[in-house]
Amino acid sequence: MNTAKFFDQLADVFPGDPQTTDPLDARWAQIATDVAGYTGPNELAVLQAAAAAMPDDEAYLEVGTFKGRSLCAAVQDNAGKDFYAMENFLEFGMQGLQARAELEANLGKYAGQANVVLLEGDCFKLMTDRTLIDKPVGVYFYDGEHTLISHYLALAVVEPLLADEALVLIDDASWPVVQKAHRLFLAKHPGWTIERTWDAAHADDPRWSNGLHALVFRRPAGTGRALSKRDEALRLYQARIQDRVNTVAWKAVNKFPGLFRAGAKVFLSRSRAIGEDK
Numbered sequence: 645m646n647t648a649k650f651f652d653q654l655a656d657v658f659p660g661d662p663q664t665t666d667p668l669d670a671r672w673a674q675i676a677t678d679v680a681g682y683t684g685p686n687e688l689a690v691l692q693a694a695a696a697a698m699p700d701d702e703a704y705l706e707v708g709t710f711k712g713r714s715l716c717a718a719v720q721d722n723a724g725k726d727f728y729a730m731e732n733f734l735e736f737g738m739q740g741l742q743a744r745a746e747l748e749a750n751l752g753k754y755a756g757q758a759n760v761v762l763l764e765g766d767c768f769k770l771m772t773d774r775t776l777i778d779k780p781v782g783v784y785f786y787d788g789e790h791t792l793i794s795h796y797l798a799l800a801v802v803e804p805l806l807a808d809e810a811l812v813l814i815d816d817a818s819w820p821v822v823q824k825a826h827r828l829f830l831a832k833h834p835g836w837t838i839e840r841t842w843d844a845a846h847a848d849d850p851r852w853s854n855g856l857h858a859l860v861f862r863r864p865a866g867t868g869r870a871l872s873k874r875d876e877a878l879r880l881y882q883a884r885i886q887d888r889v890n891t892v893a894w895k896a897v898n899k900f901p902g903l904f905r906a907g908a909k910v911f912l913s914r915s916r917a918i919g920e921d922k
């Protein structure tokens with residue numbers, strides 16, 4: 645993926661600075677209205693432009709699909725390209741068939757012509773199965789779980805799957821917890837740069853939701869595709885222990901939503917504070 649070309653092409657997507665102007669195409673605001681979800685119209689415009697700039701011999705990978713808002717936008721005018729989406733149907737009470745049916749209905753409406761493969765399960769397990777995606781990943785959008793370890797692993801675990809030059813878009817990146825994960829990861833992994841930071845002015849900013857950061861990975865010559873021992877140990881912890889904790893916790897959240905909202909206010913407020921919330 646020629647990432648420099650993608651950044652140049654954004655000039656055709658927004659009438660001015662993407663940070664402060666609405667996308668020229670009204671479709672992104674319409675999808676944001678029609679499909680329940682957590683991404684803003686400017687993010688949707690960037691995702692679609694990224695998929696459009698991606699060559700056909702590379703794949704687009706999304707983690708955290710929910711009801712399909714971000715994916716429905718990314719596939720627009722991108723028929724013939726390959727899209728993979730990983731979702732474990734865990735958060736927000738997204739249990740079982742009902743959640744899947746809602747997602748599939750949205751994809752049926754907006755992504756009928758696209759090659760979309762929905763991979764159900766924990767992304768930190770799925771991404772290590774090298775048989776699932778048969779092309780290098782040129783564009784990767786991460787919008788899954790938002791903890792320090794999961795955001796660190798979101799980069800570590802995908803690196804072996806990436807094309808030699810790849811665009812990595814991370815949602816909710818205005819949150820301090822995400823930026824800390826990026827600092828920790830980039831300090832230990834060569835080849836990564838942060839190219840754009842479209843930050844939210846405040847929580848749930850109407851254009852950028854909670855912020856989108858664009859990273860670029862250029863594989864340094866001679867780099868292997870195995871995780872370091874430390875990263876693999878973190879992944880095993882996340883996939884084997886934290887995943888079970890999350891499953892129990894989300895079941896409890898679904899039973900006692902009020903209690904959860906009060907707890908989240910206390911435990912998450914600092915790691916997710918944006919702008920005047922800080």
Ligand SMILES: C[S@@+](CC[C@H](N)C(=O)[O-])C[C@H]1O[C@@H](n2cnc3c(N)ncnc32)[C@H](O)[C@@H]1O
Binds near residue numbers: 680709710731736738
């Ligand atoms: C914020 S939502 C995604 C929003 C969506 N991209 C949109 O545009 O509306 C996050 C999703 O990530 C999923 N998720 C969280 N952790 C995951 C994991 N380890 N593997 C796969 N999916 C995960 C959740 O079930 C949830 O549906």
